[in-house]
Amino acid sequence: MERKRAIEAIKTAGIVGAGGGGFPTFIKMQSQVETIICNGSECEPLLATDKAILYQNADRVIDGIKVAMKATGAKEGIIAIKGHYQNVIKKVEAALAGIYDIHIHQLENYYPAGDEFLTVYDVTKKLIPEGGLPLDVGVVVCNALTLSQISDAIAGKVVTNRVVTINGEIEKPQVLKAPIGASYRQLISACGGTTIDNYTVLDGGPMMGSIVEDIDRGIAKTTSGILVLPNDHFVVNMKTKSITQMVKLSKAACCQCFRCTDLCPRNLLGHDIYPHRTMRTIDYNLADPTEHITSAFLCSQCGVCEMVACDSMLLSPKKIYAEYRKTLVAQGVKSPHRKNNFSVRDAFEDRKISIPTIMKKMGLAKYTLPELVVKDFYSDRVSIPTNRHIGKPAKATVTIGDQVKIGDMIALSADGGLGSVYHASIIGEITDCDQSFIEITA
Ligand code: SF4
Ligand code: SF4
Numbered sequence: 001m002e003r004k005r006a007i008e009a010i011k012t013a014g015i016v017g018a019g020g021g022g023f024p025t026f027i028k029m030q031s032q033v034e035t036i037i038c039n040g041s042e043c044e045p046l047l048a049t050d051k052a053i054l055y056q057n058a059d060r061v062i063d064g065i066k067v068a069m070k071a072t073g074a075k076e077g078i079i080a081i082k083g084h085y086q087n088v089i090k091k092v093e094a095a096l097a098g099i100y101d102i103h104i105h106q107l108e109n110y111y112p113a114g115d116e117f118l119t120v121y122d123v124t125k126k127l128i129p130e131g132g133l134p135l136d137v138g139v140v141v142c143n144a145l146t147l148s149q150i151s152d153a154i155a156g157k158v159v160t161n162r163v164v165t166i167n168g169e170i171e172k173p174q175v176l177k178a179p180i181g182a183s184y185r186q187l188i189s190a191c192g193g194t195t196i197d198n199y200t201v202l203d204g205g206p207m208m209g210s211i212v213e214d215i216d217r218g219i220a221k222t223t224s225g226i227l228v229l230p231n232d233h234f235v236v237n238m239k240t241k242s243i244t245q246m247v248k249l250s251k252a253a254c255c256q257c258f259r260c261t262d263l264c265p266r267n268l269l270g271h272d273i274y275p276h277r278t279m280r281t282i283d284y285n286l287a288d289p290t291e292h293i294t295s296a297f298l299c300s301q302c303g304v305c306e307m308v309a310c311d312s313m314l315l316s317p318k319k320i321y322a323e324y325r326k327t328l329v330a331q332g333v334k335s336p337h338r339k340n341n342f343s344v345r346d347a348f349e350d351r352k353i354s355i356p357t358i359m360k361k362m363g364l365a366k367y368t369l370p371e372l373v374v375k376d377f378y379s380d381r382v383s384i385p386t387n388r389h390i391g392k393p394a395k396a397t398v399t400i401g402d403q404v405k406i407g408d409m410i411a412l413s414a415d416g417g418l419g420s421v422y423h424a425s426i427i428g429e430i431t432d433c434d435q436s437f438i439e440i441t442a
Contacts, residue, residue: 003070003071006029006067006070006071006154007026007029007030007071008026009153009154009156010025010026010029010067010071010150010153011024011026011421012153012158012421013149013152013153013157013158013159014158014159014221014420014421014422014423015146015149015150015153015159016146016159016221016222016389016390016420017142017143017146017222017390018143018145018146018149018162018221018222018224019039019050019114019143019145019146019222019224020204020208020222020224021222021390022220022221022222022388022389022390023389023390023418024389024390024391024418024419024420025142025146025149025150027418028072028135028140028142029068029071029072029140030071031072031135031140032072032073033072033073033074033134033135033138033139033140034074034075034076034138034139035074035075035076035077035078035123035124035138035139035140036065036068036069036072036074036076036077036078036139036140036141036142037077037078037079037080037105037119037120037123037124037134037139037140037141037142038061038064038065038077038078038079038080038142038143038144038147039080039114039116039119039141039142039143039144040054040061040079040080040081040088040092040143040144041080041081041082041107041113041114041119042082042114042144042224043082043110043111043112043113043114043115043355044111044114044204044205044206044207044208044209044224044225045111045205045206045207045355045358045359045362045364046165046167046168046205046206046225046227046364046367046369047165047167047205047224047225048165048167048175048369048370048372049145049163049164049165049175049224049225050143050144050145050224051081051085051088051369051372052163052165052175052372052373052374053144053145053148053163053374054079054081054088054091054092054144055087055088055091055372056091056372056373056374057148057374058091058092058094058095058096059095060147060148060151060152061079061092061144061147061148061151062077062079062092062095062096062099062102063148063150063151063154064142064146064147064148064149064150064151065077065079065102065147066102067150067151067154068140068142068147068150069101069102072140074140075101076101076102076103077101077102077103078102078103078104078105078123079092079096079102079103079104079105079144080104080105080107080113080119080122080123081104081105081106081107082106082107082108082109082113083106083107083108083109084109084355087372088372089104089106092104105122105123107119107122108122108352108354109354109355109356110352110353110354110355111207111302111304111353111354111355111358112207112265112300112302112304115265115300115302116128116134116141117265117266117269117300118265118269119141120134120137120139120141121269121344124137124139126138126139127269127270127342127343127344129338129339129340130271130272130298130337130338130339130340131297131298131335131337131338132340136340145162145163145224157407158407158421158423159180159221159423160179160180160406160407160423160424160425161177161178161179161180161425162177162178162180162219162221162223163175163176163177163374164176164177164178164187164219164223164224164225164226165224165225165226165370166187166188166190166191166225166226166228166370167225167226167227167228167367167369167370168199168202168227168228168229168367169194169195169196169199169228169229169230170188170191170192170193170194170195170228171191171192171193171194171195172191172192173191173367173368173369173370174190174191174370174371174373174375175370175371175372175373175374175375176190176191176374176375176376176377177374177375177376177377178219178377178379179377179378179379179382179425179426180218180219180220180221180382180384180422180425181218181219181379181382181383181384181385181425181426181437181438181439181440182218182219182377182379182382182425183215183216183217183218183219183379183381183382183383184201184203184212184215184216184217184218184219184226185215185216186377186379187219187226187377188201188215188226188228190377194228196230198230198231198232199228199229199230199231200228200229200230200231200233200236200240201215201226201227201228202225202226202227202228202229202235202239203219203220203223203225203226204223204224204225204227205224205225205227206227206229206235206307206362206364207302207303207304207307207358208301208302208303209225209227209239210239211236211239211240212226216383217383217385217437218382218383218384218385218437219385220385220388221388221389221420222388222389233363234362234363235307235362235363235364237314238306238307238314238316241316241319243319243320243323246315246316246319246320247282247320249313249314249315250279250282250315250320251282253313253315254276254279254280254313254315255312255313256276256279256280257276257312258276259276259309259310260275260276260279260304260305260309260310260315260317261273261274261275261276261277262309262347262351263304263305263308263309263351263353264304264305264309265300265302265304266298266299266300266302267345268344268345268347268348268351269344269345269348270339270342270343270344270345271298271337271339271342272291272295272298272337272339273295273298273299274292274295275299275305275317275321276317277292278292278293278295278296278317278320278321278324279315279317279320280292281293282320291336291337293324293328294328294333294335294336294337295321295337296321296322296324296325296328297325297328297335297337298335298337299317299318299321299322299325301318301321301322302318303318304353305317305318306318306319307358307361307362308353308357308358308361308362311361378426379426379442380426380428380441380442381426381428381431381439381440381441381442382425382426382439382440383432383437383438383439384410384411384422384424384425384437384438384439384440385436385437386410386411386422386435386436386437386438387435387436387437389413389418389419389420390418391413391417391418391419391420392413392414392417392418392419393413393435394411394412394413394419394420394421394422395411395412395413395414395435396410396411396433396438397409397410397411397412398410398411398430398433398438399430399433400430400431400432400433401429401430402429402430403428403429403430404424404427404428404429404430404440405424405427406423406424406425406426406427407423407424408423408424409421409422409423410422410423410424410430410438410440411438422438424440425440426440426442427442428440428441428442429441
């Protein structure tokens with residue numbers, strides 16, 4: 001398929017970064033680059049979504065890479081997978097037989113190997129500038145599921161379902177392929193329910209995932225995992241602390257030990273982000289932002305400082321940065337950080353944190369990965385979130401009472417620039433609808 005039609009098919013299919021970012025994929029495909037990297041590193045502990053896709057459907061991912069290479073003019077495709085998963089690598093190697101412009105790059109088993117800045121450095125030894133994109137160094141990075149959706153789009157299929165790992169305090173942890181908008185509760189029940197009564201559900205992994213306030217709402221195009229943890233689990237405690245609590249605690253308890261800076265993956269890459277200094281300046285006036293406050297624009301929200309580094313004081317530079325960033329954006333402050341000539345810090349290699357260390361520190365060592373088999377799940381009611389992509393919000397193109405079939409368009413962002421289209425994931429009637437979701441009942 002020629003380039004223009006491929007990009008149009010990807011846009012029409014409503015593909016957004018399935019790894020969690022939600023960046024509209026057709027925009028990435030409009031660039032001209034040398035390399036496409038398939039991000040199959042999936043470094044969030046306890047998630048097996050990308051691994052299962054690569055294990056079961058490597059052919060489709062490879063097809064997606066070929067389309068992405070054609071669209072962007074890339075000469076090579078690289079599949080980044082952790083060397084730890086040799087069973088997955090063997091399947092991908094078999095699928096690559098006779099293909100010479102796509103190969104595998106084995107990553108170490110550390111967190112956050114899947115952060116685009118780190119993946120690109122690991123694979124190409126190129127450093128993305130501060131505040132930049134992989135595109136700045138001639139690379140486009142796409143998640144494994146996103147690439148298999150690209151392959152589907154070329155065959156005329158739009159995004160109506162997604163693969164998701166259900167793990168933690170679950171009777172039978174599994175990887176399911178579910179209609180977008182299936183509820184967290186339905187998916188947990190499909191895995192035999194929970195093993196405990198008092199639990200909290202996360203959308204995503206333990207490091208970057210967020211608490212699900214209402215488990216009867218539906219999963220999004222960006223939901224890579226559903227993690228169930230006890231209410232009193234360390235991860236839940238850290239994630240439920242309010243920003244007000246965290247600011248108070250930080251002012252009182254930060255001992256300036258530097259560990260958050262020492263272990264910050266973006267600092268180790270050479271960026272000017274120093275979380276311990278930011279913690280020292282948290283009561284500064286935002287109207288006059290210092291570089292330690294605007295460095296919020298450099299934070300990837302990876303969670304290393306919160307979940308691993310500050311294990312004695314239990315503070316969260318991550319949360320402070322998220323709040324600062326929100327405030328700075330609302331004030332119209334632009335990131336002044338644009339450094340593009342730097343090298344990784346000397347300690348870069350030594351300070352990589354292995355996944356087993358993270359699991360132990362976070363109290364997750366008792367949980368294991370589910371089998372790498374994707375099972376189908378059907379639902380008779382979905383509540384499709386229409387605001388979980390980057391860009392212009394999508395507006396409903398249907399109203400309550402309309403009848404829809406699988407694949408019918410139900411919401412659309414205004415044309416031009418970033419945005420996405422949404423499609424019905426089951427056949428039925430529109431039974432509820434607002435600015436953030438559309439409910440369909442079979
Ligand atoms: S690790 Fe914690 S206590 Fe140490 S400087 Fe960072 S925020 Fe402060
Ligand atoms: S979340 Fe913490 S460790 Fe991660 S990039 Fe931000 S400051 Fe650094």
